[in-house]
Amino acid sequence: MTKKLHKMYPFNNPNRRLLGFILVVHVVLIALNALWMSPTLDEPAHVVAGISHLRMGDFSLYRVNPPLVRAVASVPVLLAGYEMDFPKVLNDQFSRNEFRLGEEFVSQNGRRVLWLITLGRWACIPFSLLGAITCYLWGRDLYGRSSGLFACSLWCFSPMVLGHAALLTPDAPAAALGMLACYTFWLWLKQPNWQRTITTGIILGLAELSKTTLILFYPLWPVLWLIYRWNERKTMTLRRWQNEGIMLASRMLIGLYVINVGYLGTGSFVPLKEFEFRSEMLGAVGDQSNSGNRFKEYLAE
Numbered sequence: 001m002t003k004k005l006h007k008m009y010p011f012n013n014p015n016r017r018l019l020g021f022i023l024v025v026h027v028v029l030i031a032l033n034a035l036w037m038s039p040t041l042d043e044p045a046h047v048v049a050g051i052s053h054l055r056m057g058d059f060s061l062y063r064v065n066p067p068l069v070r071a072v073a074s075v076p077v078l079l080a081g082y083e084m085d086f087p088k089v090l091n092d093q094f095s096r097n098e099f100r101l102g103e104e105f106v107s108q109n110g111r112r113v114l115w116l117i118t119l120g121r122w123a124c125i126p127f128s129l130l131g132a133i134t135c136y137l138w139g140r141d142l143y144g145r146s147s148g149l150f151a152c153s154l155w156c157f158s159p160m161v162l163g164h165a166a167l168l169t170p171d172a173p174a175a176a177l178g179m180l181a182c183y184t185f186w187l188w189l190k191q192p193n194w195q196r197t198i199t200t201g202i203i204l205g206l207a208e209l210s211k212t213t214l215i216l217f218y219p220l221w222p223v224l225w226l227i228y229r230w231n232e233r234k235t236m237t238l239r240r241w242q243n244e245g246i247m248l249a250s251r252m253l254i255g256l257y258v259i260n261v262g263y264l265g266t267g268s269f270v271p272l273k274e275f276e277f278r279s280e281m282l283g284a285v286g287d288q289s290n291s292g293n294r295f296k297e298y299l300a301e
Contacts (some may be wrong), residue, residue: 008186015145019136019152020027026132026156027125033166034121043117043168044102050074050120052086056262061098065170068262069127073168080119083108120168128165131176132156138183174211181207181214185221188251189228192244201251205258218255222248 048203055078059067082103091243106113136156140148155161175276181203188196207214225248229236260268276292 015149017151022131022149022156023132026162027129029162030125030128030165033162034125035118037166039106039114040116040167040169041104042099042103044113045098046070046102046168047074047077047117047120048084048101048105049098051078051082051084056086057266059263059266061101066209066213066259066262068206069124069170069173069211070168072127074124076119076123077116080116082116090190100231117168121166124168124173125165127173127176128155128161131161131165131179132174134176134180134183138179138186141187168210174207174214177203177207177210178214178217182216185224188247189225192247194247197247197251198254201254202258204251204255205262208255210257211261218252221252230237256277 045062047070050060050072051074052061053067053071054074062070082105084101085108086101109116132152132155136148136152138148139151149171161175162170164175181200184196184200184203186198204217207217225244229241229244
């Protein structure tokens with residue numbers, strides 16, 4: 001009878017009740033932080049950029065990071081209503097116009113901007129909740145439910161997490177999505193199949209849409225796969241190497257597809273030589289402003 005009750009009412013289990021309590025407290029702490037803390041310097045810029053993504057399909061503002069988090073944060077702002085006059089042309093290759101427009105957003109909305117920023121912050125709380133649940137699942141899978149609860153508590157009550165998760169910036173969401181991507185990749189390593197391949201590819205794409213630095217997953221995961229399988233090399237057949245290699249490549253391609261969907265196909269299939277960079281690594285050779293494209297002369301027809 002007790003086992004049937006646990007199946008019908010899963011939170012009747014003490015561990016699950018404790019997990020639910022930890023998650024509720026975590027959400028309340030973030031929500032209160034988001035309400036009490038004044039906006040940071042870049043949050044209005046994130047909101048303005050997110051609005052431009054959703055309303056105009058323009059991704060030129062705040063292009064140093066992908067659009068997922070600020071787009072999510074801007075949804076309640078659009079629903080609540082705001083005052084903002086966007087210029088007709090936003091697509092400036094190198095200018096950081098989002099900060100200027102963020103200042104105009106604050107000026108035009110006055111004190112109401114505090115409420116709009118709070119709404120945007122609350123919209124990003126599910127990202128941190130996702131990180132907490134991932135900590136629980138990974139800890140549970142490794143060492144049992146108690147370890148899962150401990151790992152979840154470390155996330156939920158970390159001052160760093162509570163501070164960043166209360167903002168509408170991409171740091172905490174990227175940490176959560178990056179961890180979820182690594183967790184699903186670990187599950188695939190334990191039991192590779194096409195269902196997990198597709199799931200991991202989608203999550204990889206979402207993680208890449210949260211922050212640029214997670215591009216490291218693309219070169220890192222093949223290396224980790226080889227290291228993980230090296231101890232099993234004596235039992236690995238050629239067919240198994242091929243199958244898993246195809247799954248790994250497919251996962252990467254699915255991730256790239258999700259990234260392109262996130263950008264609404266903007267810039268897809270544009271030749272590398274047509275991009276303009278402002279970067280010491282990627283800019284034109286010998287250009288003191290570090291702008292241009294060092295690949296242009298090599299890729300020219």
